[in-house]
Amino acid sequence: MFAKIIIDQDVKAINQEFEYIVPDNLSISVGMRVFVPFGKRILQGYVVDLSDSYTYDEQKLKKIINTIEDFPAIKSEMLKVMKFMTKKNHLTMASTLRLFLPSEMREGKVKEIFETFYILINESFTPLKNAKNQMALIEFLKHNGKTASSILGEKFGYTAIKSLCDKKVIEKQEEKIERKPFIIETKDKCVELNQMQKNAIEKIDGEGVFLLHGVTGSGKTEVYMRLIERELEKGKNAILLVPEISLTPQIMSNFKARFGDFVALLHSGLSAGERFDEWKRIFSGQARIVIGARSAIFAPVENLGIIIIDEEHEQSYISETNPRYFTHDVAKFRAELNHCPLLLGSATPSVESYQKALNGEYSLVELPTRANGRELPKIQIVDMIGEIRNGNSGIFSAQLLADLNEVISHNKQAMIFINRRGYSSFVRCRDCGYVAKCSDCDVSLVYHKEDNRLKCHYCGKQYKVLTQCPNCKSYNIKHGAVGTEQVVAKLREYFPSVKILRMDNDTTSTKNSHQKILNEFRNSLPSILVGTQMIAKGHDFENVTLVGIVDADQSLFQADYRSTERTFQLITQVAGRAGRSKDEGKVVLQTYAPRHYVYKFVANYDYKGFFKKEANIRQTAQFPPYSRILRILFSDCDENNARELLKVCYTNIEKLKEIYPSEIIYLDAMKSPIKRIQNKFRFQILMRIKLDKADEIEQKVFDIVNKETKNNVFLEVNPTNMS
Numbered sequence: 270m271f272a273k274i275i276i277d278q279d280v281k282a283i284n285q286e287f288e289y290i291v292p293d294n295l296s297i298s299v300g301m302r303v304f305v306p307f308g309k310r311i312l313q314g315y316v317v318d319l320s321d322s323y324t325y326d327e328q329k330l331k332k333i334i335n336t337i338e339d340f341p342a343i344k345s346e347m348l349k350v351m352k353f354m355t356k357k358n359h360l361t362m363a364s365t366l367r368l369f370l371p372s373e374m375r376e377g378k379v380k381e382i383f384e385t386f387y388i389l390i391n392e393s394f395t396p397l398k399n400a401k402n403q404m405a406l407i408e409f410l411k412h413n414g415k416t417a418s419s420i421l422g423e424k425f426g427y428t429a430i431k432s433l434c435d436k437k438v439i440e441k442q443e444e445k446i447e448r449k450p451f452i453i454e455t456k457d458k459c460v461e462l463n464q465m466q467k468n469a470i471e472k473i474d475g476e477g478v479f480l481l482h483g484v485t486g487s488g489k490t491e492v493y494m495r496l497i498e499r500e501l502e503k504g505k506n507a508i509l510l511v512p513e514i515s516l517t518p519q520i521m522s523n524f525k526a527r528f529g530d531f532v533a534l535l536h537s538g539l540s541a542g543e544r545f546d547e548w549k550r551i552f553s554g555q556a557r558i559v560i561g562a563r564s565a566i567f568a569p570v571e572n573l574g575i576i577i578i579d580e581e582h583e584q585s586y587i588s589e590t591n592p593r594y595f596t597h598d599v600a601k602f603r604a605e606l607n608h609c610p611l612l613l614g615s616a617t618p619s620v621e622s623y624q625k626a627l628n629g630e631y632s633l634v635e636l637p638t639r640a641n642g643r644e645l646p647k648i649q650i651v652d653m654i655g656e657i658r659n660g661n662s663g664i665f666s667a668q669l670l671a672d673l674n675e676v677i678s679h680n681k682q683a684m685i686f687i688n689r690r691g692y693s694s695f696v697r698c699r700d701c702g703y704v705a706k707c708s709d710c711d712v713s714l715v716y717h718k719e720d721n722r723l724k725c726h727y728c729g730k731q732y733k734v735l736t737q738c739p740n741c742k743s744y745n746i747k748h749g750a751v752g753t754e755q756v757v758a759k760l761r762e763y764f765p766s767v768k769i770l771r772m773d774n775d776t777t778s779t780k781n782s783h784q785k786i787l788n789e790f791r792n793s794l795p796s797i798l799v800g801t802q803m804i805a806k807g808h809d810f811e812n813v814t815l816v817g818i819v820d821a822d823q824s825l826f827q828a829d830y831r832s833t834e835r836t837f838q839l840i841t842q843v844a845g846r847a848g849r850s851k852d853e854g855k856v857v858l859q860t861y862a863p864r865h866y867v868y869k870f871v872a873n874y875d876y877k878g879f880f881k882k883e884a885n886i887r888q889t890a891q892f893p894p895y896s897r898i899l900r901i902l903f904s905d906c907d908e909n910n911a912r913e914l915l916k917v918c919y920t921n922i923e924k925l926k927e928i929y930p931s932e933i934i935y936l937d938a939m940k941s942p943i944k945r946i947q948n949k950f951r952f953q954i955l956m957r958i959k960l961d962k963a964d965e966i967e968q969k970v971f972d973i974v975n976k977e978t979k980n981n982v983f984l985e986v987n988p989t990n991m992s
């Protein structure tokens with residue numbers, strides 16, 4: 270028997286199948302991980318095929334050394350997914366296969382944990398009179414049965430345990446412990462479906478992609494639960510993806526409350542051991558519903574009945590570092606393999622997805638009103654230039670302050686959204702214009718008041734605070750736009766007796782810190798939660814009656830074709846946190862560009878109007894989804910190397926213009942907007958191509974770059990981050 274094996278090394282040069290002999294003493298099946306000799310080393314590999322013949326030189330064929338596990342860790346469906354992804358995203362096979370296993374397993378780091386128990390095996394034994402501990406221990410085991418060693422040791426001492434063990438009165442037993450992720454417990458809300466939810470559930474059935482467009486609070490989660498329940502009853506399993514699970518602990522709690530141990534969680538907030546144990550529960554079929562962030566799409570679930578992507582418009586579904594992939598593509602492929610529906614849910618679908626729904630490529634299902642019949646909160650637009658004219662140059666408009674006072678006097682809660690962490694966005698010398706920048710990255714530093722440091726948000730490097738300009742020695746230092754820290758500081762000045770919490774990357778670096786902040790917020794009345802986009806999604810706080818958006822324009826004026834769409838989505842999401850229960854909600858939106866079209870549509874909750882306008886602009890300007898953007902990034906510590914490689918590739922890509930004169934809309938080579946990150950110089954080729962020949966051109970571009978470079982090519986399709 271011979272095996273085809275992929276070596277577990279993410280190296281372009283060995284991205285192929287290698288043949289090995291299967292020795293008679295090993296029982297090998299496709300999908301198993303094995304140790305093989307490779308050159309002078311012993312490496313790990315994946316068995317992807319078995320056959321009776323071979324094509325390689327017989328003299329040189331080597332034998333598989335051993336198996337790593339005695340079961341195929343890569344299931345056959347996942348081998349198909351691997352083939353699909355490597356082709357679609359130009360990835361190496363090894364880097365793709367790695368996505369399917371908990372990294373702990375590959376590194377051999379995770380140990381199963383065992384706990385020691387004792388049971389009584391000789392009930393008739395009577396210890397000596399003065400051996401009081403032994404006597405008590407025997408009595409205890411008689412009443413309580415099998416007990417953990419740690420408990421017995423604490424109660425009766427380890428000497429007693431040992432001597433009874435030696436006398437064969439009690440016996441030691443080892444038992445495997447499963448680590449379980451932490452979850453806030455809630456009760457299952459048994460709601461009765463409304464007619465719209467019922468219609469939605471009826472429609473979402475069978476093969477194909479469904480887009481569920483439901484306003485915030487329309488009860489999408491309940492629809493997900495019923496759909497999954499339906500599939501479980503058929504004996505099938507499900508995957509539910511959420512953008513960032515630690516931000517939406519509620520959804521996990523709700524699912525656990527309804528489905529109990531059928532639910533497994535996979536996300537980055539788990540410890541290595543927890544992730545490994547959850548993965549095994551899924552692998553064995555014990556857990557039948559997988560809930561997780563984007564990488565949970567690679568969970569080893571068999572017999573899928575439905576795949577759901579919640580908040581489908583979120584950028585976190587795009588993996589922008591190698592191995593790059595778009596979660597929707599993988600989900601669609603798996604749904605097709607399993608002949609089951611793929612459901613995309615959102616209050617603000619991406620322009621791309623909605624376009625497909627209008628085309629008939631996806632089936633559109635709508636939930637146009639809130640489940641509890643309440644109105645969506647009124648959005649009031651406040652012109653901040655008008656505020657300055659009226660003599661108010663502070664962070665908060667008079668309107669927002671008045672509404673905050675109102676909330677506090679009624680013992681309610683407010684959320685204040687500011688999508689910038691730290692105290693202020695940059696530090697600049699007022700006299701000469703010097704801006705403090707990171708020495709390793711081409712980006713300005715952000716002031717963090719709490720630890721009185723300047724920080725680089727790209728590499729994390731910290732610097733001493735600037736009081737004097739290093740350039741002109743002036744002490745006239747200005748701070749740029751406000752961040753979360755400053756908003757909190759100012760709010761504390763206005764409302765010294767009110768509980769004010771902050772949630773951003775800086776306050777949530779430790780395990781379960783998200784939950785702690787959210788819990789504290791939930792349990793304090795009145796209170797204000799200040800946060801970045803972390804507070805925008807999913808939260809269902811019944812006492813939040815006010816949402817304040819400090820600087821709505823922040824995401825609007827960025828050199829990115831999706832910036833208006835993102836602004837619309839973000840504001841709709843944040844606004845959706847207000848007035849979800851009995852009390853009416855309100856949103857105060859502060860902007861310096863009150864007449865921008867996005868705000869008119871946002872304030873009217875007019876998604877369709879916005880889509881029409883936005884689609885029109887993109888079509889005219891030939892931007893996605895009406896074209897495809899390709900970006901190839903070259904980065905190197907040596908600036909000249911990067912530049913040279915860029916030139917060679919560009920010259921070759923330019924020749925494609927002869928074959929595709931009208932399909933290539935735009936092609937240029939340049940420095941990247943951020944010229945240096947962590948001391949690597951960055952250059953890029955940027956192109957826009959028409960859709961009809963896009964796959965073909967993309968492949969040719971990849972081949973050109975692939976031929977010229979030693980390393981894995983970094984080719985991005987419709988990147989969200991163009992920096």
Ligand code: ADP
Binds near residue numbers: 458460463486488809
């Ligand atoms: P979405 O995800 O669409 O923003 P949620 O799923 O969070 O909305 O639902 C909002 C609230 O409405 C939740 O508190 C949920 O329990 C409640 N809800 C859902 N369906 C119904 C229903 N049919 N009747 C009453 N309340 C419902």
Ligand code: ZN
Binds near residue numbers: 700743
């Ligand atoms: Zn200066």
Ligand code: ZN
Binds near residue numbers: 707708710725729947
């Ligand atoms: Zn840096």
